[in-house]
Each structure stands twice: as structure tokens, then as C-alpha cells.
Amino acid sequence: MIAETICSAVSAAGLGIAAVTAYRKRFLSAARIAAYSLVPIGLVLTGAVGWAVDTAFSPTAWLGFGLLGGAWLMFLGTRAVERRKGIVGRKERRAAKAAGREAVAPAASAPSLGTAARPAGRSAAKPASAPKAGAADDFSDIEAILKKHGI
Structure with a gap:
């Protein structure tokens, strides 16, 4: 009985606050406050509060x-x-x-360019100069993209 009284008082206070808020021309907030204040009385009318009180004291x-x-x-x-x-x-x-011991792709660590992919004029002794040219090519591509966009 006391839980229903408390819920009714909370709802009445909430509706009063909603009325004051609406008087101040904050209608959206007033509607939200009114909606929240109707929840406790709705729980009382559905019997959920009585069930919760009976369960809590059982x-x-x-x-x-x-x-x-x-x-x-x-x-x-x-x-x-x-x-x-x-x-x-x-x-x-x-x-x-067992699955962790086996490599997912055993040939993945092998070089992607084999000896057959090299041009005939290049020897095997010049791999050090190849990365520098590749790096310069990468930056030239980036510069071309930036110039294209006007940056």
C-alpha cells in the first residue's frame, strides 16, 4: 500500500514540474518530464509494483x-x-x-621475383640499387597524385 502511495506522489510531483516547465515555454522538455512522471503510476495500475513489493519482502x-x-x-x-x-x-x-606449427602460406616468405623475372642485362650483384629506384618511383607516384589534386 505504501509503495502505491509513493509512486502516486512521484507521478503527481513530476506532472507539477512538467506544468511549470510548460509555463516557461519549454514544451518539449515538459512533454518528456510528463512522460517520465506517468511511468510510476502506470506501474502501479498494472500491478508490477505490488508484485515487486511482494517479491522483495518474501x-x-x-x-x-x-x-x-x-x-x-x-x-x-x-x-x-x-x-x-x-x-x-x-x-x-x-x-x-598443430595448426599453429604449420605455416598458412609456406611460400609467402620467398621472394616474389625469382631469377627468371630479372632482365638479362642486370646482374645479381646490383640488388642494392634497385630499392632506391623503387623508392623514388613510389614518391614520384605520390607527387603526381598530389599535383593532380592541386596540393
Whole structure:
């Protein structure tokens, strides 16, 4: 009974604040305040407040919540022990370790240009000058793009 009275008082106070806000020509805020202030009285009229009060002061409900909490703690404890001891997922871990040892693309670390791709005029002794020319080509491409956009 007292919960319904408190909810009704909160709703009445909220509607009063909404009226004052509307008087100050803040209609959008007043409508929002009025909507929030109607929620407690709506909960009273639907019976949700009575159910919540009956549940909050019921020893049987608290015993049920305690049992649910204990079951949840037992579940978490058994999962922690399983992970620590390695009971669950042993086969999956072995498969993951085996997959981790093998390279995804074993030839990925090989050079992309082989000896057949080199021009006939270049010797194998000049790879040091090739990166400098490649770097200059990269910057010239960037400069061309910037000039194109007027930067």
C-alpha cells in the first residue's frame, strides 16, 4: 500500500514540474518530464509494483534467489576447474597447436621475383640499387597524385 502511495506522489510531483516547465515555454522538455512522471503510476495500475513489493519482502523469493546464485557460482567454479585442469577441449587444443606449427602460406616468405623475372642485362650483384629506384618511383607516384589534386 505504501509503495502505491509513493509512486502516486512521484507521478503527481513530476506532472507539477512538467506544468511549470510548460509555463516557461519549454514544451518539449515538459512533454518528456510528463512522460517520465506517468511511468510510476502506470506501474502501479498494472500491478508490477505490488508484485515487486511482494517479491522483495518474501522469504521464499529470497531463498530462490539464493539458490539461483549458488547454482551460478557452482557452474562458474566447475568451468574454472575444467579450464585449469585441461579437461575440456584437450583435442581442440592439440589441433590448434598443430595448426599453429604449420605455416598458412609456406611460400609467402620467398621472394616474389625469382631469377627468371630479372632482365638479362642486370646482374645479381646490383640488388642494392634497385630499392632506391623503387623508392623514388613510389614518391614520384605520390607527387603526381598530389599535383593532380592541386596540393
